[in-house]
Amino acid sequence: MSANRKMEQTAAAIEFREVDYSLPTGQxxxxxxxxxxxRGETLVLLGRSGSGKTTTLKLINRLLSxxxxxxxxxxxxxxxxxxxxxxxxxxxxxxxxxxxxxYNVERNIGLVPRIEGWPAPRIxxxxxxxxxxxxxxxxxxARYPHQLSGGQRQRVGVARALAAxxxxxLMDEPFGALDALxxxxxxxxxxxxxxxxxxxxxxxxxxxxxxxxxxxxxALMEAGQLVSVLSPEGFLHSTDPLPAAYVQAFxxxxxxxxxxxxx
Amino acid sequence: MNIAHxxxxxxxxxxxxxxxxxxxxxxxxxxxVFIGIPLGIVSAHWPVWNRPVLGTANIIQTVPSLALFGFLxxxxxxxxRADRLAILAxxxxxxxxxxxxxxxxxxxxxxxxxxxxxxxxxxxxQLLLQVELPLALSVILSGVRVAVVVSVGLATIAAAIGAGxxxxxxxxxxxxxxxxxxxxxxxxxxxxxxxxxxxxxxxxKRLRPR
Numbered sequence: 001m002s003a004n005r006k007m008e009q010t011a012a013a014i015e016f017r018e019v020d021y022s023l024p025t026g027q028x029x030x031x032x033x034x035x036x037x038x039r040g041e042t043l044v045l046l047g048r049s050g051s052g053k054t055t056t057l058k059l060i061n062r063l064l065s066x067x068x069x070x071x072x073x074x075x076x077x078x079x080x081x082x083x084x085x086x087x088x089x090x091x092x093x094x095x096x097x098x099x100x101x102x103y104n105v106e107r108n109i110g111l112v113p114r115i116e117g118w119p120a121p122r123i124x125x126x127x128x129x130x131x132x133x134x135x136x137x138x139x140x141x142a143r144y145p146h147q148l149s150g151g152q153r154q155r156v157g158v159a160r161a162l163a164a165x166x167x168x169x170l171m172d173e174p175f176g177a178l179d180a181l182x183x184x185x186x187x188x189x190x191x192x193x194x195x196x197x198x199x200x201x202x203x204x205x206x207x208x209x210x211x212x213x214x215x216x217x218x219a220l221m222e223a224g225q226l227v228s229v230l231s232p233e234g235f236l237h238s239t240d241p242l243p244a245a246y247v248q249a250f251x252x253x254x255x256x257x258x259x260x261x262x263x
Numbered sequence: 264m265n266i267a268h269x270x271x272x273x274x275x276x277x278x279x280x281x282x283x284x285x286x287x288x289x290x291x292x293x294x295x296v297f298i299g300i301p302l303g304i305v306s307a308h309w310p311v312w313n314r315p316v317l318g319t320a321n322i323i324q325t326v327p328s329l330a331l332f333g334f335l336x337x338x339x340x341x342x343x344r345a346d347r348l349a350i351l352a353x354x355x356x357x358x359x360x361x362x363x364x365x366x367x368x369x370x371x372x373x374x375x376x377x378x379x380x381x382x383x384x385x386x387x388x389q390l391l392l393q394v395e396l397p398l399a400l401s402v403i404l405s406g407v408r409v410a411v412v413v414s415v416g417l418a419t420i421a422a423a424i425g426a427g428x429x430x431x432x433x434x435x436x437x438x439x440x441x442x443x444x445x446x447x448x449x450x451x452x453x454x455x456x457x458x459x460x461x462x463x464x465x466x467x468k469r470l471r472p473r
Contacts, residue, residue: 061382087384098379102397112383160383170382 011075012036013168013200014060019069021055029055030224033069039167042194042201043229044215046208046246051221053204057170060202061090073168088112091161091169091199095176097153099145105131105156106141112164130159135189151182158190162197169199175210187213208250212236212257220246269443270450277432281451284428287421288414288455291350295357295410300403302358303365304391317366320359328352328417332424349418349426356417357410364406368399401471408463415456419448429455 014037021030030052037043045053058064059071062083070077078086099108107114109130110123118126131138134155145153154174161169175183187210194201194214205211211218212232220227220235220243227242235243236254247254270277302320306313326334331352336342341351372395380390396403422430432448435441 063378063382084384084386087382089384090382092379092382094375094379094382096373096375098373098375098377100376100380100394101373115385115389157379 011072013039013074014202015072015075016056016059017070017072019059019071020067021052021059021064022067028224030059030066033226035219035226035229037200037202039200040198041216042203042214044211044218045202045204045221046206046211046215046218047221048206050223052224053206053221054172055224056221057172057202057204060168060170061087061092088116088164089166089168091163091166093154093157093161093169093171093174095173097145097157099153099156099160101145104142104144105148108145108156109160109163111160116164126163127159130162133162133193134159149182150178151186154178154182154186155189158193167200169201171201172204173206174203176205176207183210190214208246209254209257212254266443266446269447273447277447277451280427280429280431280448281455284415284418284430284452284455287346287349287353287418287426287428288411291353291414291418292357292407292411294350294354295361296407298354299358299361299406300365303362303403304369304395306362307366307369313366316362317359320362323355324359328356328420329423331355332421336424345421345424345426348424349421349428353414353417353421357414360406360409360413361403362406364409365399365403368402368406369395371402372398401467404463404467404470408460408467411459411463412456415452415459419452 014035016033016035019030019033020028022028033052033056035043035056045056047053055064059066060073060078062078065079070079072078073081073086100111103111106124106127109127110118113123113126127141128138131141136152136155136159140148140152140156145156148156154177157174161171175186178186191214203211203214205214212235215232217229217231218235219229222242228238228240230238230243236247238244238247302316306316323331332348335348335351338348338351341347376394376398377390380394385393418428419430419433421428422434429448429452432444436444436446436448
């Protein structure tokens with residue numbers, strides 16, 4: 001028991017060991033991925049479309065299963081965990097949000113607590129707390145997803161993912177579909193939230209600015225392989241060709257973004 | 264003797280045969296729903312089953328109804344009573360729209376919603392009962408509506424094998440070259456079809472997700 005606890009404390013929150021993933025057709029999407037995510041950090045998976053970022057993310061909550069290798073959460077291989085339990089302990093936010101259109105905001109946010117059998121008053125209290133946490137007015141609870149703006153919808157998506165207080169949060173381009181102003185605001189709120197909650201976050205984006213601003217480390221992916229894992233500062237000043245190409249492509253003003261993010 | 268007068272005079276028999284008609288359509292629709300929705304779910308979730316299931320239902324649909332009644336006649340238990348036979352035939356016809364719309368409805372659920380549900384740890388059953396079926400409900404219902412309207416018409420032919428229903432009037436009228444008799448069957452049948460179409464259409468609209 002105590003040995004077990006010790007292992008949990010020393011093991012990385014999430015660890016990929018020699019992970020390969022191929023489609024059933026045999027086409028490889030990920031090759032020999034080794035990666036550790038530390039407890040409480042925001043690891044950004046950065047890369048272009050098709051580089052394997054989303055695949056990597058879905059391997060964590062077992063929406064996909066590795067062809068070979070293993071993924072460990074707190075030292076325990078995910079394939080040894082009941083998949084439903086595993087997923088309920090991991091918050092999941094996607095670009096298209098995926099709110100249930102036939103549920104109002106309150107029911108959407110309270111979904112996991114409800115299927116986990118929380119008593120109704122506790123769910124209601126939790127929903128209220130979460131709405132406040134993501135900067136939404138309590139009056140929004142009775143509305144339906146189609147009555148919300150894009151930014152509000154994504155806030156509800158984040159609140160829903162946080163509902164059962166998971167230690168890990170997976171975010172797949174959550175702010176990608178928003179207008180620039182809303183995106184900026186949600187990024188800022190995400191930083192504030194993360195400072196308070198200290199979740200282990202894996203965040204997928206193809207936007208270097210977002211990566212520099214939000215990430216404590218940036219894992220750069222290309223064609224199904226992990227190229228390098230760098231701090232935002234390290235990324236900016238890297239002389240490796242691929243990070244340098246990103247920095248050049250995104251142009252001026254990146255320094256200030258990275259500083260703001262790490263502050 | 265005008266038609267209204269005829270209807271008044273024979274209202275007892277018209278009512279009786281209308282109820283018989285409703286019974287044939289109602290039971291067969293219920294059976295088709297109980298069989299068709301699970302088959303639709305199976306073909307939506309396991310694409311391997313899609314072709315055989317929808318293909319079979321399609322083929323059944325192409326068999327002329329009189330021929331189908333004939334084919335089913337030698338089937339034991341079923342063939343022993345005309346109403347059983349009629350109900351089975353009507354059920355088989357009603358299957359296609361129910362299966363097809365269940366399939367379409369479930370496949371039409373926003374993939375992001377399903378992915379979010381799975382990612383949050385809903386079990387397969389929870390996903391089906393709380394997300395997929397509620398969101399597919401209006402599409403499924405429109406399949407049921409088609410099935411009912413078609414069945415009301417088809418059930419008139421069941422009278423040819425002695426299963427009763429409003430077809431009795433129509434066949435009697437045809438044999439006696441009596442238009443009033445034909446109308447005594449055709450008008451209530453049309454009214455049944457129209458009101459089922461209207462009622463289920465209204466329900467469908469109310470259940471449509473926003």
